[in-house]
Amino acid sequence: xxxxxxxxxxxxDFRNSLVREMFTKxxxxxxxxxxxxxxxxxxxxxxxYPSSEKGLYSHSYQFGDGLRDQRFPRKILAGVxxxxxxxxxxxNHKDKTKKILLxxxxxxxxxxxLIGDEGxxxxxxxxxxxxxxxxxxxxxxxSFYKFSDKSRPYPENQGxxxxxxxxxxxxxxxxxxxxxxxxxxxxxxxxx
Numbered sequence: 001x002x003x004x005x006x007x008x009x010x011x012x013d014f015r016n017s018l019v020r021e022m023f024t025k026x027x028x029x030x031x032x033x034x035x036x037x038x039x040x041x042x043x044x045x046x047x048x049y050p051s052s053e054k055g056l057y058s059h060s061y062q063f064g065d066g067l068r069d070q071r072f073p074r075k076i077l078a079g080v081x082x083x084x085x086x087x088x089x090x091x092n093h094k095d096k097t098k099k100i101l102l103x104x105x106x107x108x109x110x111x112x113x114l115i116g117d118e119g120x121x122x123x124x125x126x127x128x129x130x131x132x133x134x135x136x137x138x139x140x141x142x143s144f145y146k147f148s149d150k151s152r153p154y155p156e157n158q159g160x161x162x163x164x165x166x167x168x169x170x171x172x173x174x175x176x177x178x179x180x181x182x183x184x185x186x187x188x189x190x191x192x
Contacts, residue, residue: 067106
């Protein structure tokens, strides 16, 4: 592994790097000229309005039987749960009147999930943080709060949800939802 110097222009961990300086304000998804993701009708829609934060677990883990039937490890649902928690806490700001998109397509070839919120704003440090996962020169497990130098908004959060998703799924992508929120795509290929 090559060593990256702190003051290298494209060093994502250096707060004053060229890359980090490009993201100095939050991103409002509705202002982007990118079309929203279109969810294929072959995805099973299990979207819901959360009644409580404790209830998120049962929604996240409801796919266990389908995963077992197709021989996928149940542990990947921890990644789904982290995406659901992020949608509830960070996207919807724990607003129980805002829906959480939860859709799945599980087959013998793949396990695919879409999780979305109605928030519409991405923290300015989110994009550089995601770019870290897409470059193999950075360690996978890094707290978002340590990376962004921000305090945790909720004491129970460690900032490791995105790390968990990247550890458990082959493919993690982000899209603008039809309602202007953020949609997280999690995919696991059975043949990898």
